[in-house]
Amino acid sequence: MNIPRNVKRTALVLGLLTTAACSTTGGGLFGNGANGAGGAGNGQIEETSLAYFQQTIGDTVLFAVNQTGLTPTAMAILDQQAAWLVANPTVTILIEGHADERGTRDYNMALGSRRASAVRDYLVAKGVADSRISVISYGRERPLAICSDESCWSKNRRAVTIVTSGAPLG
Numbered sequence: 001m002n003i004p005r006n007v008k009r010t011a012l013v014l015g016l017l018t019t020a021a022c023s024t025t026g027g028g029l030f031g032n033g034a035n036g037a038g039g040a041g042n043g044q045i046e047e048t049s050l051a052y053f054q055q056t057i058g059d060t061v062l063f064a065v066n067q068t069g070l071t072p073t074a075m076a077i078l079d080q081q082a083a084w085l086v087a088n089p090t091v092t093i094l095i096e097g098h099a100d101e102r103g104t105r106d107y108n109m110a111l112g113s114r115r116a117s118a119v120r121d122y123l124v125a126k127g128v129a130d131s132r133i134s135v136i137s138y139g140r141e142r143p144l145a146i147c148s149d150e151s152c153w154s155k156n157r158r159a160v161t162i163v164t165s166g167a168p169l170g
Contacts, residue, residue: 048088050167057084061119063157068114070122078119081161082126090166095119097137098144098160100153105139112137119159134164
């Protein structure tokens with residue numbers, strides 16, 4: 001069987017790229033550390049980075065049906081968000097409030113607004129300046145999951161903290 005030279009080269013290059021991408025000792029193919037998210041080549045994400053906020057702390061808190069009260073899990077996430085925001089005073093954020101598909105459009109817009117405000121109020125109580133926070137409600141208009149059962153509805157009852165400026169990317 002005679003395999004053309006360019007096919008052999010392509011296979012060799014792909015094999016080398018795959019090996020390099022899977023390497024944890026050299027920081028992977030792009031030198032971003034073992035987790036591929038940045039850092040100093042030692043597998044760590046820089047704690048002031050947007051990647052750290054999104055991947056380590058988390059940007060989403062969930063709510064119970066028709067509720068705006070924060071659960072203990074939500075408060076734990078928001079405590080970490082607040083600490084990160086206090087440590088990074090140039091960062092500004094937008095908090096998006098969301099609801100599931102049940103209820104009227106107007107009801108869900110108001111519910112999303114109250115959820116976003118609950119998160120803002122919690123962060124402000126933890127020392128984040130209110131002037132750094134904006135809120136918006138999308139109600140049921142931007143679902144994360146689409147289906148008509150609790151497995152999707154529970155993901156759509158949320159508030160998401162979006163970093164809008166001031167944080168290094170990686």
